[in-house]
Structure formats: C-alpha cells, structure tokens
Amino acid sequence: MPKRDYYEVLGVPRGAGEEEIKKAFRRLAMKFHPDRCPDDPAAQDKFKEAKEAYEVLCDGARRTLYDRHGHAAFASGGARGGAGFADAGDMFGDIFADIFGGSGRPRRGSDLRYLLDLDLEEAVFGCDKTIEVPGIVACDGCKGSGSADGRSKTCPTCRGQGRVRMQNGIFSVQQACPQCRGSGRVVETPCAQCHGEGHVERTRRLEVRIPAGVDSGDRIRLSGQGEAGPAGLPAGDLYVEVRVREHAIFQRDGDDLHCEVPVRIAQAALGAE
Structure with missing residues (x-):
C-alpha cells in the first residue's frame, strides 16, 4: 500500500510552520497513542504514520528532501540525518508530557476563577467590591519555601x-x-506550619475595582492572586468573571439601556411627562 503524503497525514498545508505541524501531531498523538488505544491496531498504525510524518516535517533538512523527492528521498533508508530516532525522547518530550500528565518544566501556581454577580447600576457606573476567595496560598511561616530554617x-x-x-x-x-x-x-527541616509543602489552604479577602461599563462574561485579571506555585514558584492569576443581574425596568443592549413605558394615545401625540 503506497504511503500517504506526510502533509495529508498531519492535515496541514505544505507551507505550514513548525508550530502548526507540532500542534497537528499533538492532536493526533493524543487521539491515537498506543497507551490510549492498546487494543486498537488501526489506531496504533495511525500513530506510527503521524509520528513518521512529524519526524520528517519538523526537521529542516529532511523536510527539504521530502519536498523535492517525496518518499523516494528515504526509500533506501539513507539521508536520515537531523534529529533521528535516537533523539526521539527529547523531540517528543514536551508533546507526550500532555498525554502522560507530566511536565518537563516546573510551572507556576494554578489560575483561579471567581464568579461575581453585579447589579446593573454597579456594572454601568463601576464600583469597588470585596470578595472572599478560597484557595492555596504561600505559607507565611516559610514564605513558600517549605523549609523551617531556609536551608x-x-x-x-x-x-x-x-x-x-x-x-x-x-x-x-x-x-x-x-x-x-x-x-x-x-x-532539610520541613516547616511546622505547612509540613514542608510551602503552601496552606486559606480564604482571602480581596478588593476588586470594577471598571464602568462591564458586561456579563467580561473578566478582570488579578495578576499573582491565584494559587501559590509549588516550591516557592510564582502564583497563578485570579480571573473575576462578571455576571450582571437583570434589572426590573431597564434592558441592556451593549452600551445602551432600553425600557418600555406604557403611554396613552393622547400622551404619545401631544407629549407628556
């Protein structure tokens, strides 16, 4: 059976950049990886096909050869320079970290989301709100290091x-x-307050400035107010999502307010207050 075009395998155009190719392979790897489809030979074949295409198209020299000569460039097993299979672990490490749940690099703390209900007047004119946010914060005793003596x-x-x-x-x-x-x-000596974790669970009171003109679905980002990062790494962000309550009289349409007022014919014809 003839081999499919590598660009067709990954579902990318011939002019696709490296990031686009990487994203396409990640999508296929997440779907067809043998660890996810252990009893599906067809899925395993698709994974091998996608991996082979990715190895070629993400290597500049091999991609040039493929663009010029197609699969014939590698028919004899030669001209395989570049990354090669020996470096597959480094090539795929970041991609398969998503599949296996690991990560090659330490990350900051998790972002948090807080849903805030506002009256129409508060949304239109802006206001200051106090919110209480439960979550994981850096330990005060060790400043997030987890160490009692800083060592x-x-x-x-x-x-x-x-x-x-x-x-x-x-x-x-x-x-x-x-x-x-x-x-x-x-x-060496774990902090007694957090037992060496560097963080504790706590509910914080935060002041949030709501700008005038916000609407339902708008988000306000509070940088560094998310959960504490592991081992003293930076905290994530807090996203306050606005939800505006319905008003008894006015209906909002973007930046406009509408209301329906019943009037008699004479009032409509002659005007009235």
Whole structure:
C-alpha cells in the first residue's frame, strides 16, 4: 500500500510552520497513542504514520528532501540525518508530557476563577467590591519555601536537575521530578506550619475595582492572586468573571439601556411627562 503524503497525514498545508505541524501531531498523538488505544491496531498504525510524518516535517533538512523527492528521498533508508530516532525522547518530550500528565518544566501556581454577580447600576457606573476567595496560598511561616530554617539541599532523585526521565513504551519522556517538584532542591527541616509543602489552604479577602461599563462574561485579571506555585514558584492569576443581574425596568443592549413605558394615545401625540 503506497504511503500517504506526510502533509495529508498531519492535515496541514505544505507551507505550514513548525508550530502548526507540532500542534497537528499533538492532536493526533493524543487521539491515537498506543497507551490510549492498546487494543486498537488501526489506531496504533495511525500513530506510527503521524509520528513518521512529524519526524520528517519538523526537521529542516529532511523536510527539504521530502519536498523535492517525496518518499523516494528515504526509500533506501539513507539521508536520515537531523534529529533521528535516537533523539526521539527529547523531540517528543514536551508533546507526550500532555498525554502522560507530566511536565518537563516546573510551572507556576494554578489560575483561579471567581464568579461575581453585579447589579446593573454597579456594572454601568463601576464600583469597588470585596470578595472572599478560597484557595492555596504561600505559607507565611516559610514564605513558600517549605523549609523551617531556609536551608535546602540538592534533590537526590534528580541530582538537582528538576527533571527525571520516565520510560513509556518505546518513548523516554522527561517530566518534573516528583520529589522536588521541579525545583532541584529539597528542604532539610520541613516547616511546622505547612509540613514542608510551602503552601496552606486559606480564604482571602480581596478588593476588586470594577471598571464602568462591564458586561456579563467580561473578566478582570488579578495578576499573582491565584494559587501559590509549588516550591516557592510564582502564583497563578485570579480571573473575576462578571455576571450582571437583570434589572426590573431597564434592558441592556451593549452600551445602551432600553425600557418600555406604557403611554396613552393622547400622551404619545401631544407629549407628556
């Protein structure tokens, strides 16, 4: 059976950039990876086909050869330079981190969402609101480090790299070290308040300035007010989503307000207050 065109396999145009190709492969890998479809030979064949296409199209030299000569460029098994299969772990590490739930890099804290109900007057003219947000915050006792005395040592699991390599079938995938959570350091004396976690659960009171003219669905971003990051990493953001209550008299249409007022014929003809 003849091989399909690599661009057709990934569903991208011939002029697609590297990011577009990577996104297309990620989508197919998430769908057809053998670990997700262990009993589906057809899915495994599609995954192998997509992987082969990705290896060629994301390598500049091999892509040039393919564009000039098609599959014939690799028919003899030669001209395979570039990344090659030996480096497949590094090539696919970031992509398969999404599939296996790992991550090659430590990340900041999670973003939070808060739904805020406003009266029409508050939305139109703006206001200040106090909200209470439950979540995970940095420990005051250790300032988020998790250490009682501020001392730490090199993580013995990853040897300070912050990442470990995990084997998933034929792929070697890098992900954040489970012991140090990607920081490369571990505490010697855990903080008594947070038990070495560096964060605690707490409900915070925050002041939010609501600008005039907001409408339902608008979001206000409070930078750094999300959940605390692991091992002292930066906190995520808080997104306050606005929901405007219906008014008893006025209906809103964008920046306009409408209301229906019943009048008699004489009032409509002659005017009235």
